[in-house]
C-alpha cells in the first residue's frame with residue numbers, strides 16, 4: 001500500500017476547496033494547532049537565529065494554507081504541499097493578496113520521494129543537485145487520510161536535516177465514538193477514524209525517528225451530525241462532542257560527521273574530516289570551510305582560527321563525536 005490518497009479523497013477536497021475556509025470548525029482546529037505549535041516553532045527560530053539562518057519548513061497536506069499562512073511569519077520559508085489541485089489553487093490565490101506572506105511555496109504533488117524534483121534545491125546555484133532538507137515538517141488533519149503511514153513517515157524523515165523535527169497533528173482515535181468526527185456523508189477518503197496514540201508512537205520509532213513524543217495538544221469542540229445517539233435513536237440534529245488532538249513529535253537522528261582529536265603538542269587541536277561532509281547548506285571538506293552559514297561550520301572556523309598548528313592525526317588517535325549542538329560542550333576545552 002502507498003501513501004497515495006484515493007481518487008475519491010482528491011475529488012472531495014477539490015470540490016470543497018472553494019468553501020474550505022468558511023468552515024468554522026476547520027478555522028478553530030487551525031487556530032488551536034497554531035497556538036499549540038507556536039512555542040515549538042519559536043524555539044527553533046531562536047536557535048537558528050544564532051547561526052544567522054531561518055527555519056525551513058515543509059508542510060504536507062496544507063490544504064488552502066490556513067496553517068501555512070500563520071506559520072510563515074515565524075520562519076524563513078514554508079514549502080506547502082497538497083495532492084488536491086483545488087486546495088493549492090486557493091493557497092496560490094491567497095499568497096498574491098496584499099499583505100500576505102511572500103515566503104510560502106505552494107506545490108501540488110503526492111510527495112513520495114524526498115529527492116522529488118518538485119522540491120526546491122538545497123543550493124539555488126546548483127538546481128539539479130540534491131533537494132532542500134528541512135528543519136521542521138508539519139501536517140495538520142492529514143494523517144487520517146493516508147492509507148499507509150509507514151512510507152509517508154519514511155518520506156518525511158528523508159526530507160529532514162540531521163536533527164530536523166516533525167510536528168504532526170491529527171485527532172485521536174479514542175474509541176468507537178471517534179468515527180463521528182466526520183459526518184457520514186464525508187467519509188470518502190477517510191482511511192482511519194483518528195490516530196491511536198500508542199500505535200503512532202511505535203510506528204514513528206520503527207521508521208527511525210528519535211525523541212518521539214506523542215501527546216494531547218488540545219481538545220476541539222465540534223458539532224457532529226447524522227449519527228445515531230447512544231440509545232440508538234437518530235437525533236436528526238446536531239450535538240457537540242469533544243475531540244482530543246495528538247501532537248506527534250520526533251526528530252531525525254544526528255549523524256556521525258566529524259572527528260576531533262588532540263595532538264601530543266600542548267594546546268593544539270587536531271581537526272580533520274574523514275570525508276567530504278554535507279551539513280545543511282554547507283560543505284566542509286578537509287579543513288576547508290566552504291559555507292559558514294551553519295553552526296558547525298562557524299564552530300570549526302573558530303577552532304581552526306585559534307589553532308594555527310593543526311595537524312592531521314594518525315588513524316586511531318581520534319575521538320568520534322556525534323555532530324550537533326552537543327558539539328558546543330567541547331569548545332571551551334578547545335579554546
Ligand SMILES: C[S@@+](CC[C@H](N)C(=O)[O-])C[C@H]1O[C@@H](n2cnc3c(N)ncnc32)[C@H](O)[C@@H]1O
Pocket residue numbers: 003004005009010013026030060061062063064065066067081082083084087109110111139140141142145146
Ligand atoms: C482535512 S484536509 C486538511 C487541510 C489543512 N491541513 C487544514 O487543516 O485546513 C486534508 C488535506 O490533506 C491532503 N492530502 C491527503 N493525502 C495527502 C498526501 N498523501 N499528501 C499530501 N496531501 C494529502 C488533502 O488533499 C487535503 O487537502
